[in-house]
Amino acid sequence: MALTLTSCAAPDDAETRVSATIATPWPTREMVPLPPGAQLDPAAGPPEDPFTPRELDWAGSINPRGESAEESTPNLDRIRQRGRLIVGIDQSLYLLSFRDTASGQLQGLEVDLAHAIANDIFGGEDDAQVDFRFVDSATRTEALNSGEVDVIIRTMSITPERAEKIEFSTPYLTSRVRVMVPNDRGIDSIASLKDHTVCIVDGTNLLRIAQTYAAESDILRTRSWSDCLLATQQFRADAIVADDAILAGLAAQDPYARILSGSFATQYYGVGIQKGHDDLVRQVNSTLERMRNDGSWSALYDEWLGGSIAESSPPPLRYRKEESDG
Structure with missing residues (x-):
C-alpha cells in the first residue's frame, strides 16, 4: 500500500518541478553582476570638451646621441648595482603581456621588449635581471614617480598631459x-x-x-x-x-x-620613465633604435602581432631638440 501511494505521488512532484522550472525567469542583463x-x-x-583627433602633440623624447649623452649615468649605475631592472607591466593582455597558463611565465611583445632593454643595460641575456611589477592603468604614473618601478611598459600611449608628468621613450608601437x-x-x-x-x-x-x-x-x-x-x-x-x-x-x-x-x-605607445632620469631614457631609446636596425623589432612584431590589425612597421623616431643645440 505504501508503495502504491508513493508511486501515485510521483507525477505530482514531477509536475511541481516542471512548473517551478517554467516559472523561473530568464536572467536579464541587470541580474548579471x-x-x-x-x-x-x-x-x-x-561632452563639453569633445575629443578631437590630431597628430601627436609632443616635442619628442631625448636623443641617445644628444650633446649631453656623455653625462654621468647615476640611474643606470643604480640599476646595475641593484642587479635588476624593475618594470611596471600588465599580466592579462593577451599577445602583449600575459601569464601563460601552461608554463606560468609572463609572455608577450611588451615582456620581450622589457627583456631586450634589460639585456642592453646589463650586457647579457639573463632573464633574472628583470623584476616585473603589476600595475593598474590608473596607477602607472604614480608607480613611476614614487620610484616603485624604473620603467613602465604597459600600452601607455603618449599624450601631452602625461608628458608633463613623466618622460617617454620614442614610440615603440602605433x-x-x-x-x-x-x-x-x-x-x-x-x-x-x-x-x-x-x-x-x-x-x-x-x-x-x-x-x-x-x-x-x-x-x-x-x-x-x-x-x-x-x-x-x-x-x-x-x-x-x-x-x-x-x-x-x-x-x-x-x-x-x-x-x-x-x-x-x-595613438603611440612609449616606455614611461621618471622625469630627470635622462640617462635611462637615452638607454631605452638606444635599445629601440638597435631593434629597428637589426631586425629585432620586426621579429618581435611577427611573433606576437603578425597577421593582426596592428601597425606592422615601427613608428618614426621622435626626438626633441635639446636646448644646447641652439
Missing part, C-alpha cells in the same frame, strides 16, 4: 582606437553604437574618446580589458573601445566577436 570595481555611467550626450563587438549585438559599424553599452578600462585616455563618439551610449568602466571581454560575453556590455593592439588579443580569445572597420584616433 558587473565586474568587480566596475562603474556604469549612463549616456550623458556630447595603435588605432577601434571597436570590437560580439556578432549577435546587431552593431555593424562604429557609427551604430547608439543605445548600446560601451566598455573601456578606467584610467586610460579612452574615456573622452568613448564619450565623444558614443555620446548616446552607456559607458562601462572596468579595471582590466579581461573584465571588458567578460562583460560582453555576459551581455553587460555590447562593444569594447580600445587600441587595436589590445583588441587583437581580445579577438583571439573570442571567436564570436569581430573588430569593426574604421578608427577613432591614432
Whole structure:
C-alpha cells in the first residue's frame, strides 16, 4: 500500500518541478553582476570638451646621441648595482603581456621588449635581471614617480598631459582606437553604437574618446580589458573601445566577436620613465633604435602581432631638440 501511494505521488512532484522550472525567469542583463570595481555611467550626450583627433602633440623624447649623452649615468649605475631592472607591466593582455597558463611565465611583445632593454643595460641575456611589477592603468604614473618601478611598459600611449608628468621613450608601437563587438549585438559599424553599452578600462585616455563618439551610449568602466571581454560575453556590455593592439588579443580569445572597420584616433605607445632620469631614457631609446636596425623589432612584431590589425612597421623616431643645440 505504501508503495502504491508513493508511486501515485510521483507525477505530482514531477509536475511541481516542471512548473517551478517554467516559472523561473530568464536572467536579464541587470541580474548579471558587473565586474568587480566596475562603474556604469549612463549616456550623458556630447561632452563639453569633445575629443578631437590630431597628430601627436609632443616635442619628442631625448636623443641617445644628444650633446649631453656623455653625462654621468647615476640611474643606470643604480640599476646595475641593484642587479635588476624593475618594470611596471600588465599580466592579462593577451599577445602583449600575459601569464601563460601552461608554463606560468609572463609572455608577450611588451615582456620581450622589457627583456631586450634589460639585456642592453646589463650586457647579457639573463632573464633574472628583470623584476616585473603589476600595475593598474590608473596607477602607472604614480608607480613611476614614487620610484616603485624604473620603467613602465604597459600600452601607455603618449599624450601631452602625461608628458608633463613623466618622460617617454620614442614610440615603440602605433595603435588605432577601434571597436570590437560580439556578432549577435546587431552593431555593424562604429557609427551604430547608439543605445548600446560601451566598455573601456578606467584610467586610460579612452574615456573622452568613448564619450565623444558614443555620446548616446552607456559607458562601462572596468579595471582590466579581461573584465571588458567578460562583460560582453555576459551581455553587460555590447562593444569594447580600445587600441587595436589590445583588441587583437581580445579577438583571439573570442571567436564570436569581430573588430569593426574604421578608427577613432591614432595613438603611440612609449616606455614611461621618471622625469630627470635622462640617462635611462637615452638607454631605452638606444635599445629601440638597435631593434629597428637589426631586425629585432620586426621579429618581435611577427611573433606576437603578425597577421593582426596592428601597425606592422615601427613608428618614426621622435626626438626633441635639446636646448644646447641652439
